[in-house]
Amino acid sequence: MIIFGTRSVTSTPERGEFFCPNCRSAQTFKLKRVRNFFTLYFIPLIPLQKLGEYVHCEGCQGDFVVDVLNFDPNMVTDRAHEAFATALRRISASVLSKTQATGRDQIAQAVAVYRYHANDGIDEDELRDSLAQVNSHEPLANHVAGMDGNLTDPAKEIIIRLAYETGLIAGDLSEDLYQQIAEMAMALGMTPAHFRGVIAGD
Template sequence: MIIFGVSVFYIFGLIGTGHFHCPHCGGDRDYEHRTARRFFTLFFLPVIPLDKVGEVVRCKTCRTKFDPIVLSRPTTAQLASALPAGMRAAASVVLRAGGLNDATARAAVDAVREAGAGDYDLAHVQADANQPIEYAAEPLRALSANFTQDACERQLANAVRIALADGPLSQPERDAVHWIADKLGMTPAHATGVIATVEQSIRG
C-alpha cells in the first residue's frame, strides 16, 4: 500500500538565525527563521516541494513556532541597554546646546549612571558632547518605543536637571529639551510642563 499526501514542513528554507525574546520561554533565546512550504509526501516523507505558505520563527529551546512579527519585539538585553542609551543621548543634546562645564558634566554622569550605565564617566561625557545631534534621535525613539510615558518623562526631567546644573535654562537649552521631547513622542505642551516642574523643584 502506498501512502501519500500533502503536508506543511518548516525544516527547509532557512532565512536566518539570531537572538529573540521567546514569549513561551519568557526569556531571550536563539531562534531559526524559516520558510513554511507545502510538500507532496510519500510515506509521510517530504518528496516534492509545492507552494510556500508563509514564514515561521522557531525557538531553538522550546521549539515553539511564532509569526515573524515576534522578531520586532526587543530582547531583555535590548531593553536593559535602551534606558541608559536614551539618557546618554538626551544628555548629549542638552550639553551640546548649553556648553560643557564641570557642573553639567557631573550632572550628566549622575543621570546616565542612574539610568543603568555604571561605567559612564567624564571621558564619555566629553565624547558625547561632541556628537552631532542627529546621533541622539534613534536612541531616544527606542526609549519611547520600549518604555512607558512616565519613564520617558523622567529621562526628560533628568535632561532638564543637567541643563540647569550651571544656572537657568538658556533658549538653546530650552529648544534642545523640546527637541528631545519630540523624539520621545511628547507634545510641546507636555515638554513645557516637565520643564516648569523641574525648575520649580530646583527653586525650592
C-alpha cells in the same frame, strides 16, 4: 481497477516552546510539515517531495514561518536597553556642550544626574568621551529619532528630566535649550501637557 494518485499530508515532527509574536509571551508550538504522498486506493504510502513547513502556536492558533523559532526576545531587550543608555549619554553630553558646562565640577554634577535617572553606571571620563563625540549644534531631537514606538512613558520622562536637569547645571535654561527639549519631547510622542508636567516634576 487500480486507483492511485497523490495527496498532501500534514505531520507534526516536533513540538516545543517558543516566543510567539502574537501572544508576546512563551507558548507551546507544533512544527507542521506538509509533504506529498503517493496514494494507492487513497491511502498515502510513499512520501514524495516536501511542500513546506510552518510553526503553529497552540496559544493564539496562529501560523508562522519556521524562522520564528530563532527569535530571542532577550536579545531584543538587551539591544533596546543599550540603545536607550547610549541615547541618554549622548543627550547628557549634548546638553553640557550646548551650555558650555564642561568644567570638572559641572561634569561631576552631570554624572550624578545621569546615574540618578538612568540607573546605569557612568564615570566622568566616559562622559568626557561622549562630549568629544557630540556636535553642540545638533538638535537634541536627533538623539531620539525613531525611538518613539520603542519606549514606555516612564522611559520618555527619564530622557526629558535628564536633559532638563543637566541643562540647569549651568544656571537658568536658555529659551533655545528649553525649546529643543520641548521638540525632543514632541519627537518622543509626548503631548505639550505631558511635557510641561514632567518639567514641573508632576
